[in-house]
Amino acid sequence: MKRFDTKSVQLSIKNTNKINSKVTPIYQTTAFKFSDLDDLEKFYQGEQDYLYSRVGNPNTDELGQAVAQLEDATDGIATSSGLSAILIGILAVAKSGDHIIAATDIYGGTYQLLAKELKDFGIDVSFVDFTQPKEIEACIRENTRLLYTESITNPLLRVEDLDRIVSMAKEYQLYTMIDNTFATPYLCQPYHKGINLVVHSATKYLAGHSDVTAGVLVGEKELIEKAREKAVNIGTNLSPFDAWLAVRGIKTLSVRMERHNANAQKLSNKLSQHRAVSKVYYPKYVTPKGNGAIVSIDLTNYCNMELFFKSLQWVKIVPTLAGVETSVSYPIATSHRALPKHVQDELQITEGLVRISVGIEDAEDIIEAFEYAIESSVITK
Numbered sequence: 001m002k003r004f005d006t007k008s009v010q011l012s013i014k015n016t017n018k019i020n021s022k023v024t025p026i027y028q029t030t031a032f033k034f035s036d037l038d039d040l041e042k043f044y045q046g047e048q049d050y051l052y053s054r055v056g057n058p059n060t061d062e063l064g065q066a067v068a069q070l071e072d073a074t075d076g077i078a079t080s081s082g083l084s085a086i087l088i089g090i091l092a093v094a095k096s097g098d099h100i101i102a103a104t105d106i107y108g109g110t111y112q113l114l115a116k117e118l119k120d121f122g123i124d125v126s127f128v129d130f131t132q133p134k135e136i137e138a139c140i141r142e143n144t145r146l147l148y149t150e151s152i153t154n155p156l157l158r159v160e161d162l163d164r165i166v167s168m169a170k171e172y173q174l175y176t177m178i179d180n181t182f183a184t185p186y187l188c189q190p191y192h193k194g195i196n197l198v199v200h201s202a203t204k205y206l207a208g209h210s211d212v213t214a215g216v217l218v219g220e221k222e223l224i225e226k227a228r229e230k231a232v233n234i235g236t237n238l239s240p241f242d243a244w245l246a247v248r249g250i251k252t253l254s255v256r257m258e259r260h261n262a263n264a265q266k267l268s269n270k271l272s273q274h275r276a277v278s279k280v281y282y283p284k285y286v287t288p289k290g291n292g293a294i295v296s297i298d299l300t301n302y303c304n305m306e307l308f309f310k311s312l313q314w315v316k317i318v319p320t321l322a323g324v325e326t327s328v329s330y331p332i333a334t335s336h337r338a339l340p341k342h343v344q345d346e347l348q349i350t351e352g353l354v355r356i357s358v359g360i361e362d363a364e365d366i367i368e369a370f371e372y373a374i375e376s377s378v379i380t381k
């Protein structure tokens, strides 16, 4: 390797395997090299882990395994987004001609995936009010494979009865899949309760800093293997750098969630007493550790919404959640915009509904910011 052009291309001088870095390095590589054909054969014999990053990469594996550990599941896989993790999870248990049952009040993007794309794949989907077990049972058919719902729903924060879902699934021999994004494994471990597949938008609390789009699916090894095959064939892999950032985020999940939960509890207590807030949605008794960090409030008939959003000072208007900074979103204009009007009405997605993603700042500052925005936008009669 003597000539300049060759030297400038062959720049991988450091063999990271010989450098004892404290944290896992970023394997930002599309593929892995082999010393000879015997070495290559080792991959196919299962003695070597990595070949090509769409098929597997140390950083994405680390993320999948990290979340599997937190959920006490046997295996996990990281993907490019929460939605792609949901897709490969469903495809692991259902194919064309099958039927799945999902809760009506799931995340808007998931609703689109199920209602539009899965139907085009030939997988039929029924949306049912999961507070009504009889309605779920009435929907079960011979080709039904899966019950799909969320541990804490968005944006009205209904806490799902996981034990009921598990026992119904056992009775009818169905698979179960839970989106655990809002609760995180800090508050809730659905796999522990007997749920087969647990999915996360790691974009939210797991990564936690609003700089990564990623998903993770965890569950029993056999199902995750099936999902992995789908992920490889469809190409839902995550970039190594994003996986590395998500793993870094997870290291502070507990301390972030502790503060997120405490601040959300204080804000919900305070806003519940406010004369211009007609309703506060904040779950009770999710776990002794807390009740999550999303507080939704309904200001319909009390506040001018344009003024409210203009008066938020340092609180950002962002159509997502779960960052360390407090932010608000407006479901009717973003996450739930695509839903038919009658579904919005059924779900109580009103003109005055604001979803607050409570951050880890000082609780007093957060409370003052919302009191100011509400006072500044109250409609005087």
Ligand SMILES: *Cc1c(COP(=O)(O)O)cnc(C)c1O
Pocket (backbone or CB within 6 Å): 081, 082, 083, 084, 107, 109, 110, 150, 154, 179, 181, 182, 201, 202, 203, 204, 213, 214, 215
């Ligand atoms: C954000 C979110 C998703 C989708 O995740 P992406 O990473 O944006 O694909 C799914 N479910 C819930 C509950 C979410 O909040």
